[in-house]
Amino acid sequence: MLTIQDLIEKMKHFWAGEGCLIAEPYDLEKGAGTMNPETFLRVLGPKPYASAYVEPCRRPRDGRYGENPQRVEKHHQFQVIMKPSPDDIQERYLRSLEAFGIVLEDHDLKFEEDNWEAPTLGAWGVGWQVMLDGTEITQFTYFQQAGGFELKPVTVEITYGIERLCMFLNGIGDIYDLPWNERFTYGDMRRVAARQFSVFDFEEARTDLTARWFEEFEAESRRLVEAGLYLPAYDFCLKASHAFNILDARGAISVAARADYIKRVRRLACACAEAYLLHTEGGKEAARG
Amino acid sequence: MADFLLEIGTEEIPAGMIRGLSEALSRAVSEGLGSLGLEAARQQSFAAPRRIGFLLEGLPERQEDREETVAGPPLSAARDASGAWTKAAEGFARKQGVEVKDLREVAGLKGPCVGFARHIPGRPSAEVLAEIVPRAVDGLHLPKAMRWGEGTEVFVRPVRWVVALLDDRVVPLTIKGIEAGRTSRGHRIHANGPVEIGRAREYFDVLRDALVVAESEERIRKLEGDLRAAAEGLQGRLVPDPDLVAKMSFLCEFPSVVSGRIPEEFLTLPTEVLVACLREHQNFFVVRDARGDALPHFLAVIDAPSDSKGFIRTGLENVSRSRLSDARFFYDHDARVPLEDRLEALQGVVFHPKLGTYHDKALRTETLALALAEIVGADASEAGWAGRHAKCDLVSLLVQEKEFTALQGVAGGLFAKAQGRPEGVWQAIYDHYRPLSAEDALPRGALGAVVALADKLDTLREMFGIGQAPTGSKDPFALRRGAVGVMRILCEHPLVKPFDLIALLDSTGPVPEGLVDFLEGRLRFLWEAKGYPYDEINAVLEFGVAKGASPRLLDLKIRDLHTVREQFAEDFDHLAVAFKRAKNILKGTPEVGLNPSLFLPPEEKEGAGERALHEAVEAVRQEALDLFAEGRYAEGLQRLATVRPAVDRFFDDVLVMCDPEGKDPARTALQNNRLALLRELVALFDRVADFSQIVPREAR
Numbered sequence: 006m007l008t009i010q011d012l013i014e015k016m017k018h019f020w021a022g023e024g025c026l027i028a029e030p031y032d033l034e035k036g037a038g039t040m041n042p043e044t045f046l047r048v049l050g051p052k053p054y055a056s057a058y059v060e061p062c063r064r065p066r067d068g069r070y071g072e073n074p075q076r077v078e079k080h081h082q083f084q085v086i087m088k089p090s091p092d093d094i095q096e097r098y099l100r101s102l103e104a105f106g107i108v109l110e111d112h113d114l115k116f117e118e119d120n121w122e123a124p125t126l127g128a129w130g131v132g133w134q135v136m137l138d139g140t141e142i143t144q145f146t147y148f149q150q151a152g153g154f155e156l157k158p159v160t161v162e163i164t165y166g167i168e169r170l171c172m173f174l175n176g177i178g179d180i181y182d183l184p185w186n187e188r189f190t191y192g193d194m195r196r197v198a199a200r201q202f203s204v205f206d207f208e209e210a211r212t213d214l215t216a217r218w219f220e221e222f223e224a225e226s227r228r229l230v231e232a233g234l235y236l237p238a239y240d241f242c243l244k245a246s247h248a249f250n251i252l253d254a255r256g257a258i259s260v261a262a263r264a265d266y267i268k269r270v271r272r273l274a275c276a277c278a279e280a281y282l283l284h285t286e287g288g289k290e291a292a293r294g
Numbered sequence: 295m296a297d298f299l300l301e302i303g304t305e306e307i308p309a310g311m312i313r314g315l316s317e318a319l320s321r322a323v324s325e326g327l328g329s330l331g332l333e334a335a336r337q338q339s340f341a342a343p344r345r346i347g348f349l350l351e352g353l354p355e356r357q358e359d360r361e362e363t364v365a366g367p368p369l370s371a372a373r374d375a376s377g378a379w380t381k382a383a384e385g386f387a388r389k390q391g392v393e394v395k396d397l398r399e400v401a402g403l404k405g406p407c408v409g410f411a412r413h414i415p416g417r418p419s420a421e422v423l424a425e426i427v428p429r430a431v432d433g434l435h436l437p438k439a440m441r442w443g444e445g446t447e448v449f450v451r452p453v454r455w456v457v458a459l460l461d462d463r464v465v466p467l468t469i470k471g472i473e474a475g476r477t478s479r480g481h482r483i484h485a486n487g488p489v490e491i492g493r494a495r496e497y498f499d500v501l502r503d504a505l506v507v508a509e510s511e512e513r514i515r516k517l518e519g520d521l522r523a524a525a526e527g528l529q530g531r532l533v534p535d536p537d538l539v540a541k542m543s544f545l546c547e548f549p550s551v552v553s554g555r556i557p558e559e560f561l562t563l564p565t566e567v568l569v570a571c572l573r574e575h576q577n578f579f580v581v582r583d584a585r586g587d588a589l590p591h592f593l594a595v596i597d598a599p600s601d602s603k604g605f606i607r608t609g610l611e612n613v614s615r616s617r618l619s620d621a622r623f624f625y626d627h628d629a630r631v632p633l634e635d636r637l638e639a640l641q642g643v644v645f646h647p648k649l650g651t652y653h654d655k656a657l658r659t660e661t662l663a664l665a666l667a668e669i670v671g672a673d674a675s676e677a678g679w680a681g682r683h684a685k686c687d688l689v690s691l692l693v694q695e696k697e698f699t700a701l702q703g704v705a706g707g708l709f710a711k712a713q714g715r716p717e718g719v720w721q722a723i724y725d726h727y728r729p730l731s732a733e734d735a736l737p738r739g740a741l742g743a744v745v746a747l748a749d750k751l752d753t754l755r756e757m758f759g760i761g762q763a764p765t766g767s768k769d770p771f772a773l774r775r776g777a778v779g780v781m782r783i784l785c786e787h788p789l790v791k792p793f794d795l796i797a798l799l800d801s802t803g804p805v806p807e808g809l810v811d812f813l814e815g816r817l818r819f820l821w822e823a824k825g826y827p828y829d830e831i832n833a834v835l836e837f838g839v840a841k842g843a844s845p846r847l848l849d850l851k852i853r854d855l856h857t858v859r860e861q862f863a864e865d866f867d868h869l870a871v872a873f874k875r876a877k878n879i880l881k882g883t884p885e886v887g888l889n890p891s892l893f894l895p896p897e898e899k900e901g902a903g904e905r906a907l908h909e910a911v912e913a914v915r916q917e918a919l920d921l922f923a924e925g926r927y928a929e930g931l932q933r934l935a936t937v938r939p940a941v942d943r944f945f946d947d948v949l950v951m952c953d954p955e956g957k958d959p960a961r962t963a964l965q966n967n968r969l970a971l972l973r974e975l976v977a978l979f980d981r982v983a984d985f986s987q988i989v990p991r992e993a994r
Contacts, residue, residue, distance in 0.1 A: 074616065075616055075620075089442075089443045089444050089445070090442050090443050090452075091443075092443065092452075092454065095305055099482075099483075109483045110483060110484060111602075111603050111605045111606075112483075112598075112605060112606060112609070113596035113597055113598050113601075113606045113609075114482070114483055114597070115306075115545050115546070115597055116305070116306035116343075117306075117309070117545060118306075118308035118309065118310075120438070131438065131440040131451075133306060137609070138605065138606050138608075138609025138610055138613070139576050139594070139609060139610045139613040139614070140609065140612075140613050147440055147441070147442050147452075149440060149441065156445065157441065157444070157445035157446075158443065158444045158445045159441050159442050159443060159444075159445045161442075173609070176608070176612070178612060178615070178616060261647070
């Protein structure tokens with residue numbers, strides 16, 4: 006048996022050994038580890054960088070009131086970024102799976118095309134979903150663009166779904182049965198929250214308030230980026246993005262309005278990215294393309 | 295002679311791009327070599343997830359030597375009076391680095407010149423390859439380009455190694471920053487590590503030993519064989535699915551097949567849902583019995599020589615169970631919601647921003663279905679109901695899931711079936727997207743035809759109405775496919791009798807500009823695909839859809855015209871020429887009725903000609919018209935073809951325009967009467983096609 010916390014320890018240990026700085030989650034709501042400034046901003050500019058961290062991710066629309074064995078409103082990603090991408094990055098990744106206890110010779114592993122795009126971040130990349138015996142365990146992406154800027158050197162991003170991988174490793178079909186440690190299950194830790202946040206996201210969240218917050222977060226982000234405070238500005242960009250996700254889950258956004266919201270969040274993210282580059286060594290050239 | 299091997303080793307290239315890239319690369323290199331006088335006896339390209347390349351067998355070791363003539367100053371300046379070389383000639387020799395004794399007279403552009411023959415030794419093939427191959431790689435069109443590492447190189451996925459061997463020697467070349475060597479790599483997992491290639495031609499065998507089947511056709515054959523054997527082993531069979539076979543063969547270096555069990559409780563799902571779930575989500579093949587129903591087995595393609603410990607099978611079964619549970623949940627939930635209860639929800643689904651919602655579309659489709667039911671002779675209330683509810687599955691949980699969107703229509707039909715709707719009704723909803731191509735099956739039954747037509751005609755009408763006609767390669771609403779579907783149902787559906795399409799459209803709403811021509815254009819497309827010559831198509835479409843003709847009759851006309859023309863090619867060519875003349879003569883002339891008493895006496899040559907033609911036409915007219923009225927165009931045309939000698943004789947012997955200036959009233963009457971005779975003849979043939987558009991065979 007491999008517990009969630011054991012798996013996370015092994016992940017951190019392995020990638021620290023590959024030269025990654027082990028960072029901590031960012032303390033704001035977000036939909037993916039990519040949105041942590043540790044990834045979104047660090048991939049910009051010429052300076053080499055490598056880090057790895059756990060990121061709790063909230064996706065209000067995926068909430069299932071704690072009743073679906075596969076889908077949850079909040080899950081955990083283990084995020085690895087390396088800039089520039091090493092030539093043997095795929096081999097390193099496969100070694101990481103072995104380090105978690107997977108004997109690759111006994112399994113079927115495929116890299117299937119899956120190009121990643123985050124319209125709210127002005128970001129896209131090229132890569133694969135890694136399928137292990139038919140289960141998607143990892144997203145593997147070469148970042149091509151972020152915040153609207155071409156990336157050179159190129160960062161590789163490896164995103165493991167921690168719960169997914171742990172279920173695979175233990176042959177467990179229900180996420181809530183996963184062992185968090187020897188005494189507590191995932192259900193012990195997360196079921197109540199899963200229920201409450203589903204009720205909140207789908208029923209209780211006040212759409213008028215959330216829509217107003219979106220406007221305010223957006224305005225604040227723009228004000229701060231003009232003041233050169235791109236890090237606080239990015240925080241408000243993340244808050245706006247999460248407000249949008251809640252409105253979306255509440256069904257309060259029409260198809261046409263949806264595109265407009267996405268465009269507005271992207272503008273904030275791109276402005277933060279530009280300000281970051283202008284304040285970073287060697288970044289001005291990158292900002293000019 | 296030598297063999298040349300090129301292998302570009304990459305990270306996993308997207309399955310859909312591998313073969314195209316490999317073939318384009320082979321082509322570019324062999325063209326490059328050909329232009330430099332190097333041609334291989336045989337070329338074999340290969341394409342696998344982590345490698346593309348080719349083996350050239352029987353390539354010359356070097357280019358052949360050749361002579362090149364270099365011309366200098368004209369002879370007048372290069373020789374003096376005595377015939378000796380002048381200073382100018384000597385200067386030319388010095389500059390070119392040749393001895394004066396090598397100079398001779400050569401032909402220049404403006405006359406004889408001094409010159410010499412330069413011997414150009416052929417270059418070794420290795421040298422030529424080192425130049426051409428990297429250029430060919432850089433020139434490849436990449437469907438989706440990317441950068442990696444420092445970001446300086448661009449390719450479809452990162453290049454990690456290159457093998458370039460001329461027999462057993464490495465050809466020194468560099469591709470995307472990687473120097474070529476002789477070290478390839480074995481299977482990603484099951485023979486991981488370097489693989490030395492000793493000689494170019496050993497490549498395929500060496501790789502196979504390292505569990506990589508490099509050649510795509512070989513992988514596909516292996517996979518097809520393994521799938522067939524596995525299905526037979528389970529006393530079942532597979533519905534051919536070449537797209538999935540190809541996809542999987544490009545996701546594997548060494549494909550094999552494992553089978554897994556589908557838990558019995560999921561076999562009560564409709565086969566369509568079961569198959570879509572396992573195919574779209576997991577790339578599984580579902581094994582079927584002789585009736586086409588699902589057996590409790592799936593086949594999966596793995597990139598491994600075998601599943602000796604059974605771990606893979608267990609993993610696949612676990613994933614499929616959770617996917618099938620989702621499908622079960624969606625289907626059971628959806629089947630319980632009556633389709634009519636979903637109609638309201640269609641108001642929330644936008645059909646097109648300018649055209650409102652699917653709810654609006656449902657009501658329009660119902661109107662069209664009612665009108666069509668009357669024409670086709672289908673039950674009006676059933677047609678209306680099916681038309682109104684055909685799109686209700688769009689708001690079902692099932693169809694809203696990504697992997698089941700392709701089941702729209704089918705899903706609605708299944709729900710209607712589960713809810714006890716009559717067979718004709720649920721089948722009409724099930725089939726209403728059909729036919730999806732020029733080959734796809736037609737919708738079943740009269741109701742099926744009615745609803746499929748109503749849905750497609752509505753979309754076409756509305757999209758044309760807001761100026762969304764397809765342009766060039768842009769056809770986001772698949773209007774071409776929709777129009778082909780309409781034409782195929784109208785032409786081929788056994789329960790749809792000929793009717794006036796324009797009248798139907800007219801009576802149910804506006805007919806936007808360009809729509810009818812577009813529909814007719816699709817009919818032309820279908821005919822061209824069937825191989826009908828363009829002149830026959832033009833001839834039939836002269837009286838086409840735009841003029842109110844029913845597509846079904848047009849389809850019969852082209853078929854019969856083509857058949858009869860094949861039988862009576864010579865007569866047709868003659869008639870075509872005669873008709874062109876007749877039409878030219880008739881242009882702008884007054885329409886006067888035929889009066890046989892005005893024919894000249896039979897003793898006169900002209901009179902005999904007039905009378906012969908009139909008799910020939912009268913002899914076949916009624917019979918031909920009756921045959922045409924029954925749609926028996928071939929037989930009617932065969933009768934009409936008998937007038938050819940009389941037509942020839944008429945044009946030989948009779949001067950039609952005998953009073954072009956209109957000076958003599960008697961002759962004017964004669965002329966008008968002859969025109970009337972021609973007009974009758976032409977009108978008779980026009981019932982089928984405009985024969986003046988037929989291009990005689992010799993002229994083509």
